[in-house]
Amino acid sequence: MKNLFPLCLIVFLAFRPLISSATINSVLNQNEPTHYNLVLIVADDLGYGDLGFTGSTQIKTPHIDKLAASGVTFTQGYVSSAVCSPSRAGFITGINQVEFGHDNNLGGVEPGFDPEYNGLPLTQQTIADHLNKLGYVNGLIGKWHLGKEPQFHPLKRGFDEFWGYTGGGHDYFEALPNGTGYKEPLESNFKTPAPITYITDDVGNESVDFITRHKDDPFFLFAAFNAPHTPMQALEEDLVLYQNIADKKRRTYAAMVHRLDLNVGKIMQSLEDQGLKENTLVVFISDNGGPTDSNASNNAPYRGQKGILLEGGIHVPFVMNLPSLLPKGLTYDEQVTSLDIVPTFLALAGDTETPMDMFTGVDLIPHLTEKTAPLANREMTWKFTISRAIREGDWKLVSIPDRLPLLYNLAEDPSEENDLALKNIDKTSYLLKKLGIWDVNLPHPVFLEGAVWKKRQLGLYDHNYQVTQPEVK
Incomplete structure (x- = not known):
């Protein structure tokens, strides 16, 4: 055995002229990824203080905590709006949504406004539009809330696959064939949707199925959970875990966050099972702060809630995890925004054509790997x-x-x-x-959304907000 290495070396040198430098480099770099996969996990109306890694002493979230502990957590992570639709318009385009007129939340069409414009403006490209040009398969599982008219449909905004609903929320247990609002039917372009079991589980399962089907392709998965947005509906088995919480709404909320955590763990386990975890960038974020008055969330230590621009409405849990490239366990204390997601994804996907200065956000990777100075005083x-x-x-x-x-x-x-x-x-x-x-x-x-919301939003500035964690009994 000791004589084999010199023989192999002689053979290699003898035939070296027949081997191209490209082939040698390919062999030397065989451990480098051919592409990075991209996963964006969005919670809906999650309170800042309701996860273990953001300080919760009442709700247990081991899977999200593990994602944070093995990745980068942003202590000053923001979204670009205090409510669902404009926030999503921002992080799906990388541009502050008010700069293209998507200021309000989507609801009915107000008098004097054209329903043809009641959605994410067609002048804007989504992250899926950009990634399509780079050969990515793009899937949206769950909530859209960027327009219900046909021209705004996710399948016309760059997504190849869609399983979910186009409205702003959904019942957790039931969808009706002719239902509207929270009971609108689920739709899909690649399967006939089965009856809802519990919609948080269904989004998790469909996300796992997307990963499994596209494990050999570069993919972007947008896992848009409904939880813990109203209606307040939880599984009995999860409610039992939080029976010590006296307030019924808070108990239900805690159970809903627990189920969200289980399904984030399910997605992460799928990436690991398919051998994709090391080279998949996973981002976890909430679309806005928790609406403390309607779902009993807690935004501690921040005052305010969904709908207003105090910290409780826009300062959210924010994690990035990419084991092969980003530091593990890094706490990043400079300001970042959900508008940074698109340029970060595109840079990681190898986009050299899109001018990055078109985005409000920036590519975070160089700042997190210390190739560029921190984002101070932004x-x-x-x-x-x-x-x-x-x-x-x-x-x-x-x-x-x-x-x-x-x-x-x-x-x-x-x-x-x-x-x-x-x-x-x-x-x-x-x-x-x-x-x-x-x-x-x-x-x-x-x-515009209905004028009634303006008065309500103004009143939220005068509410008393809990800026500490709930007492654990």
């Missing part, structure tokens, strides 16, 4: 119906119609309990002017 702006906000460094200003601007130093006051606007007039004036100039350059919204 400026972010938000607008949602009656509310506007700007963050620059540690300072955040919120402007709403019925009072003076609100100014907070988030480094000292992450819960936004101490308004410093009058004590820092120069900073207030500076940020308000910057925000106003940005605002007046935005286009008109292409559709």
Whole structure:
């Protein structure tokens, strides 16, 4: 055996002229991935403080916690809107959605507005449109909420496969053939949907099926869960686990988050079973903060909730996991946004044609691997119906119609309990002017939600919010 190596070396050298450099490089680099797969897991109306890794002492989420512990967690992760549809319009295009008129939440068509425009504007490309050009198979499992008219359908917005519903929410146990609203029928272009078992499980199972069917292709999976959005419906076996929680709505919510966690684990196990985990970028995020008044979520330590631009409405759990490339267990403390997802995905997919400066967001990979400096003192702006906000460094200003601007130093006051606007007039004036100039350059919204929501959103700024974890008994 000791004499074989010299013989092999002689044979290799003798025939070296017949072997191309490309072949040698191929052999040397055989462990490098031919492509990266992309998975975006989105929870719906999840409270910031309701996961183990974000501080929950009441709800157990071991699978999501494991995803965070083995990947990168963002302590200052934001979405671009405080409600479902505009937030999704932002993270599916990589562009702040108000810059193309998708300011409001999608509902019915208001008088004077054209239903042909009641969805994600056709002028915008989705992440699936971009990835199509790179040979990816794109699948959406679950919630769409970017337009119900035929021209807005996900299969016309770059997705190859769709199993789910086009509205903003769904019953967890039932879909009716002629149903509307939360009981609209499920649809699919690759199978006849079976009756719902429990929709969180069904989204998880269909996601696993997508991975299994496309394990040999570069794929993008958008797993858009309904949980823990209303209606408040949980499985009895999960409710038993949280029977110690006296408040019925909170108990149901905890059970729904538990079931979400199990299905995130199911997706991760599928990637591992198929040998894809190392080279698959998995992003986990919530589309906005928890609506504490309607689903009993907890956004601790942040004040506010879904629908408003205090931290509780836009500061969300945010994880990226890619074992072969990203650091394991990294806590990243600079500001990032869901608008960064598209440019990050495209760069990882090898897109060299799309101009990255068209996006509001940036490719995060170089910042997370220390090839580029951290994203310090990043400026972010938000607008949602009656509310506007700007963050620059540690300072955040919120402007709403019925009072003076609100100014907070988030480094000292992450819960936004101490308004410093009058004590820092120069900073207030500076940020308000910057925000106003940005605002007046935005286009008109292409559709509006009902006016009744404006009054409701204003009132949410005056609610009392729990900024600590619930007491565990």
